[in-house]
Amino acid sequence: xxxxxxxxxxxxxxxxxxGIRILxxxxxxxxxxxxxxxxxxxxxxxxxxxxxxxxxxxxxxxLDASIVDGTSRAAGAVAALRGYxxxxxxxxxxxxxxxHVMLVGDGAARFAREIGAERARNLTASTxxxxxxxxxxxxxxxxxxxxxxxxxxxxxxxxxxxxxxxxFLAIDRRGRIASAVTTSGWAYxxxxxxxxxxxxxxxxxxxxxxxxxxxxxxGELAMRLLTARVAVERLSRGASAGRAARSxxxxxxxxxxxxxxxxxxxxxxxxxxxxxxTREGVRYTFMTSVMSEPATKPRALVPRTSTx
Ligand code: ASP
Numbered sequence: 001x002x003x004x005x006x007x008x009x010x011x012x013x014x015x016x017x018x019g020i021r022i023l024x025x026x027x028x029x030x031x032x033x034x035x036x037x038x039x040x041x042x043x044x045x046x047x048x049x050x051x052x053x054x055x056x057x058x059x060x061x062x063l064d065a066s067i068v069d070g071t072s073r074a075a076g077a078v079a080a081l082r083g084y085x086x087x088x089x090x091x092x093x094x095x096x097x098x099x100h101v102m103l104v105g106d107g108a109a110r111f112a113r114e115i116g117a118e119r120a121r122n123l124t125a126s127t128x129x130x131x132x133x134x135x136x137x138x139x140x141x142x143x144x145x146x147x148x149x150x151x152x153x154x155x156x157x158x159x160x161x162x163x164x165x166x167x168f169l170a171i172d173r174r175g176r177i178a179s180a181v182t183t184s185g186w187a188y189x190x191x192x193x194x195x196x197x198x199x200x201x202x203x204x205x206x207x208x209x210x211x212x213x214x215x216x217x218x219g220e221l222a223m224r225l226l227t228a229r230v231a232v233e234r235l236s237r238g239a240s241a242g243r244a245a246r247s248x249x250x251x252x253x254x255x256x257x258x259x260x261x262x263x264x265x266x267x268x269x270x271x272x273x274x275x276x277x278t279r280e281g282v283r284y285t286f287m288t289s290v291m292s293e294p295a296t297k298p299r300a301l302v303p304r305t306s307t308x
Pocket of ligand 1: 163164184194197203215216220
């Protein structure tokens with residue numbers, strides 16, 4: 001049986017000790033990944049997740065999150081959720097309290113209110129300032145952009161290369177696997193844009209029989225390829241975690257356009273893990289129940305070579 005282990009994208013490092021504490025006292029993988037995700041969601045300094053995450057083109061912070069229980073294969077997700085502090089917990093409540101998997105937008109916010117989820121003003125002074133600076137650079141103001149009927153051209157000008165997400169994959173003492181992904185998505189996106197993070201199978205997937213996988217980067221790639229699901233499928237067919245991660249990025253490279261990028265973390269049910277990326281210098285992080293602090297490792301680099 002694998003040691004209790006959590007694997008995360010690099011920006012999850014500071015949450016790992018909390019998750020491992022839960023696993024060490026016999027807590028579930030599901031509780032561990034949710035607790036880790038909540039810590040990053042509440043951190044206003046992570047501009048890619050939760051409170052303090054980048055807003056859409058209109059200055060609204062729309063959050064996406066999903067959680068998967070690899071043992072029951074139940075899943076819950078929210079997308080384009082506004083005004084709540086812990087999208088991952090709302091996603092978990094969708095899984096546990098409704099006969100549904102995913103809620104979006106106003107429906108997700110209505111449900112969050114109904115279950116008494118904690119509200120938050122997710123646009124911080126610092127992300128509001130950056131949004132206004134981006135607007136200024138394209139000759140807009142908050143008032144002018146809100147009045148516009150045409151946002152398409154603005155999004156092409158604004159939607160810069162600022163993405164990010166946090167991934168957590170965990171195995172508990174009983175060998176149960178769970179995964180959580182949460183994000184504010186693509187900075188200055190078109191309102192209502194949903195990425196791969198809340199799409200079960202695209203940005204997040206796990207199965208206690210095989211392992212778990214989750215993505216960061218251009219969600220549009222992972223959504224088209226069902227990247228996380230395919231990676232877990234490869235584990236089930238005997239690929240190592242490292243091989244499953246590299247193949248996932250090779251697949252993405254086959255359809256990627258210039259400037260896009262994708263990264264993946266993979267955890268196999270025996271506790272081995274791997275990660276791959278299209279971009280140099282991206283690391284991932286992990287911690288097991290016998291480690292006193294998290295460790296980080298470089299991801300395998302699978303650069304895009306085609307000119308497509
Ligand atoms: N995958 C996320 C999305 O497309 C963003 C990211 O991880 O960089 O929304």
